[in-house]
Amino acid sequence: MKKLFIFLPLLFLLSSCSSVKPTEPNITEEPATMRNEKNKIENLYQFIHWDWGQNYPFNGCMAFTLECLGEDKDVYDYWFFAGVGGDNFTMCYGDNGFLNDCRSVCIDGFDFIEYVLGEIGYGYNYVTGEQINADKDKYVGMAMDYIDKGIPVLVKGAFGEGEYPWDANFTVLYSYSDFGGKLMATVGSGRDYPTYTIDTTKEITDDWIFMGERINDPPLAQVYRNAVMKIPYWLTMPKDSNGVTFGAEAFRDWADDIENGRYDGLTSETFKQWDDYTIFVCNLATNSGGCQGFFQKAQELNPDLTFLSDVREQYRRTSDLWNELEAVGGGFNITAETLQNTEKRGIIADKIREFADCMDEVVNIYNKIPGTD
Numbered sequence: 001m002k003k004l005f006i007f008l009p010l011l012f013l014l015s016s017c018s019s020v021k022p023t024e025p026n027i028t029e030e031p032a033t034m035r036n037e038k039n040k041i042e043n044l045y046q047f048i049h050w051d052w053g054q055n056y057p058f059n060g061c062m063a064f065t066l067e068c069l070g071e072d073k074d075v076y077d078y079w080f081f082a083g084v085g086g087d088n089f090t091m092c093y094g095d096n097g098f099l100n101d102c103r104s105v106c107i108d109g110f111d112f113i114e115y116v117l118g119e120i121g122y123g124y125n126y127v128t129g130e131q132i133n134a135d136k137d138k139y140v141g142m143a144m145d146y147i148d149k150g151i152p153v154l155v156k157g158a159f160g161e162g163e164y165p166w167d168a169n170f171t172v173l174y175s176y177s178d179f180g181g182k183l184m185a186t187v188g189s190g191r192d193y194p195t196y197t198i199d200t201t202k203e204i205t206d207d208w209i210f211m212g213e214r215i216n217d218p219p220l221a222q223v224y225r226n227a228v229m230k231i232p233y234w235l236t237m238p239k240d241s242n243g244v245t246f247g248a249e250a251f252r253d254w255a256d257d258i259e260n261g262r263y264d265g266l267t268s269e270t271f272k273q274w275d276d277y278t279i280f281v282c283n284l285a286t287n288s289g290g291c292q293g294f295f296q297k298a299q300e301l302n303p304d305l306t307f308l309s310d311v312r313e314q315y316r317r318t319s320d321l322w323n324e325l326e327a328v329g330g331g332f333n334i335t336a337e338t339l340q341n342t343e344k345r346g347i348i349a350d351k352i353r354e355f356a357d358c359m360d361e362v363v364n365i366y367n368k369i370p371g372t373d
Helices: 057-068 078-084 110-120 129-134 136-148 220-229 231-235 247-259 273-290 292-301 308-327 342-367
Strands: 122-127 153-156 170-177 182-186 195-199 207-214
Touching: 057 078, 057 153, 057 170, 078 110, 078 220, 078 292, 110 122, 110 220, 129 136, 136 153, 136 170, 136 207, 170 195, 220 231, 220 292, 231 247, 231 342, 247 342, 273 292, 273 308, 292 308, 308 342
Parallel strands: none
Antiparallel strands: 122 207, 153 170, 153 207, 170 182, 182 195
8 A cells, every 4th residue: 555645854842741852843824714624634544453353543543643654554553553552462451431451541641652652763742632722723723734744643532523433542633624623533443434523612632642753763673672571561560540450460350350240230231241341352352362473573573582482372372261261151242141140250250360370471481581580
């Protein structure tokens, strides 16, 4: 597929939120009457395929954005970002009313963006909803300027007025109308590119991330090395402020909740299968195989990381465990009735704890590397 946009250097102003020196477009001020009434990024295509296991929207949005900036889409693809940010390695679990399915959902604010973009050497301007509302003309105008140049704007938390089948925590702005009165955001899934409409005359509740210029060019081998060496940290992160746990602890908390009656009292009408349960099955299923390509590339670029073969084997084991979980009735076809049956849910919980054992072993493998504590 041909490039969507050949990147020209952008000149930016330092954002009060960012610790790197990102930049704003060098665009001459124009009267509002000279702006386009509407515009869009013309070459939008389906850049997330749920049926390919691309279940974490941030990574597809980043891949599309980097392609629009002229980067090699075969290098900076969905799977690259799913590894760099830790999504494809890390189980997440929480019973807090949110969809806690990956790191880029549970840890999706400024710190997460700072880490990922720092790893690939890009500047950025992270603007909070509060900042946007304080100076809408400036930031809506910036979004329009980016779209006019063929560059999407990354959006965290675009929950607008359009009918959208998933509450994707990351989307991209790709179109505007009414001289910026309405912005359109999409996660790029499906042939019809379902969108959110963001009415900029109302309060903005999203954060917007404007990509800057490349500030350094870290070797690809180092980026992959950094990511795989971060895995034991991601798998042992402490419970966050929203009650979400990670890695082995996430599996064990989920198993304990099943046995302790989290789903008791629910009926077939009140049991939200996806929100309450199968989103976690999707997480473990996605990661069991989705991480393997990143591991393979990391080994090719860093042949000294021989221990990764053992790490990969533990993730392969979770793929087998997923099939076993389905076989005992604890997979995608789960019912509230099954989760309320003491014997059946006990078998399911025990199987889920086996995933935790695999994650413990991954951490143990890293702990045995000479020079690590």
